[in-house]
Every structure is written in structure tokens, then in C-alpha cells.
Amino acid sequence: MKIDRIHHVAYRCRDAKETVLWYQKMLKMDFVLAIAEDRVPSTKEPDPYMHIFLDAGNGNVLAFFELPTRPEMGRDANTPAWVQHIAFKVKDRDELMAFKAHLEANGVDVLGPTDHGAFHSIYFFDPNGHRLELACPDPDEAAILQKLDAVKWDMLEEWSQTRRAPKHADFLHKREFEQ
Template identity: 50%
Template sequence: MTFKVEKIHHVGYRCRDAKTTVDFYRGLLNMDFIAAVSEPVVPTSKQPCPYFHLFFDAGMGNVLAFFDIAGIEMDPPKMDGPMWARHIALQVRDVAALEEAKAKLVDAGVSVGGPTDHNMFTSIYFSDPDGNRVELTAPAVDEPEKMARLLAVADDMLEEWTRTNKVPPRHAAWIHEKEFEGLDL
């Protein structure tokens, strides 16, 4: 029997303060706070490290988790490259829900970018109180058909990206044609 990943169990991030994180994700994004675990030591290493692990329902069995770790200062999220490349994307029902979410975030003083039309879905972008990049998306009605179009060219695009030493292949340029209208790409 060959194993296959069935779904994301959870995605984990750090946070500075569990209460602030709950207030943000439950209060502004309407996500259910579903569980918490707290220990004085790390179960895998048995090293002393008091932590509070909190979990949110991200819908359809997906879970977003955070660690508030006592005594270890948290630097802003770090990575090589631009901040937009590392993020969590959460889906809402439709564009009306996306617009409602944006208004709620803006009213709470959160800086929100977008909406951006990705053809298959529309997104807004913002950071949580700890600087973690969050994307909210609303699917297009014809998303399954568009995903099939992307699947049909994915291997060809990968081959071209590799062969040309990372020159962006244009097989799926139709995805952002509205956003890039007037630009010479």
C-alpha cells in the first residue's frame, strides 16, 4: 500500500500573545477557536519551554495553529525573499463575503491590499498582529474548469522554467491578464 497525503492537518505559526491572536482570528476573521494545549516542556525533545498552542477551525477539516512561547522573544517573520512569498491563504464563500471581511478589517485599523483578481479567485492581503501574511480568497464560479486548464500545462511550465534558467513561462498568463493590462510583460 502506498501512502498519500489526504489533507493539511494543521499549519503552525508563532504568535507573541495568545489572547491577541484569538481576538484577531476569532474576532476579525470569524474563525472558531477550537482547541488549546499548554505544556511546560516540549513533548518531542523533553526540553523546558513553556508554551501555549492554540488552534482555529479553517473550515473543511483544515486547522490553523499558533504557538505562544514563554520566555522566547519573537522576531518578525523572517525568510529569504519578499514577504508576499510566505503566507496562509484562507477561503471565504464568495466576493460579497470577501468585501465584508475587508470592510471589517479596515474598520479595525488593519491595512488591507486588494482585491486582486487572480481569474480563478479574488484575494485581499493583510498581516496579522505578529506580521504573518494572510490572504483571504473568494473562488470564481468557474474555478474547477480553470484549475483543469492550469493542470494541463503545469508539467510543461515546470520544464520550461527549469530549461530556461527561471524565465517565467507564459502558458498560464491568462490568469492575471486583467491585473497586468497595459503592462509590457
């Protein structure tokens, strides 16, 4: 047995229509479908919802639930805002920078680009407070990923024993932290 791929990833939103329109305008995603029910099919509990689906490219689907009868959505106060995020791949650095300009021209605060070695990223928030990342491959992506692949198990083992950051992949961000 093996997983084929992610069918969809679902998050909560404050306003389904606002979310669809924002993702269409800011990230050029197509609105695929909507499902609305008064009961949750899996649990049968009464809980009206709107479930929207967006095309995130290459068969990837991003979905949201609007839950009007539930308390206002929040986030885990013990988890920093930079941890939980959705990352989308874009073709190259030119496209990454075009998205950055497009987002900023539409009033979105954008952080980056950040050089992660194998890829480069920008970060921003959607209107629901979800952190998003757009990432493009580095020209040396294959070589860098090969180096990372060679040390992944050693890094994981060292981390599991010490809970301190292993230094096997320091080369990724060394330049940024030395500036």
C-alpha cells in the first residue's frame, strides 16, 4: 500500500466568498466547487457549513470551511505564526518576484525573498490569518537536495537524542545569519 497523493488540504475561513475572491485575485487560483450542508456527513452532527475548493495547480486542491455557528476562529497561542503555513511552488525566481510585486501592489505585506539554499521563498498572510509561502527552486536545487539527502537520517537521530539543532546542514542559511 502507498498513498497516491494529497486529495485536498482543508482549513477554516471566516468568510467563504471573501476567501474565494482573495485566492482568485492574489494567487490566480480557480474556484473549483462548493458544498454546503446542515449536517456533517462523517459525524452526522448538525453543524451548517460552506466547504469551498480551489485549484492550487497540478491536481492539488486547497479547501476551506466557513462555520457560521462556531466561535470565532483563532490560532494555537503556543505555536509561533511562522510555523503553520501552506507553501506553494512557483516556476522560478522571476515568477516569485512577479507574485511579490502583485501582492504588494494589492496591499499585502510580503516578507522576503528568503534564500533557503535549495529554494527561495516569500511569506504573507491570507485574510483568514493563515501564513502562506510561495517558493521557487534554486538553480543548484538538485545538488543541494543531494547534500541534504545524505545527512537527513544523521540529523534526525542527533535531534531526537539532544533536541538541539544538528550542524550537518548549516550551509543552507549560514550567509544570512553571519550578516
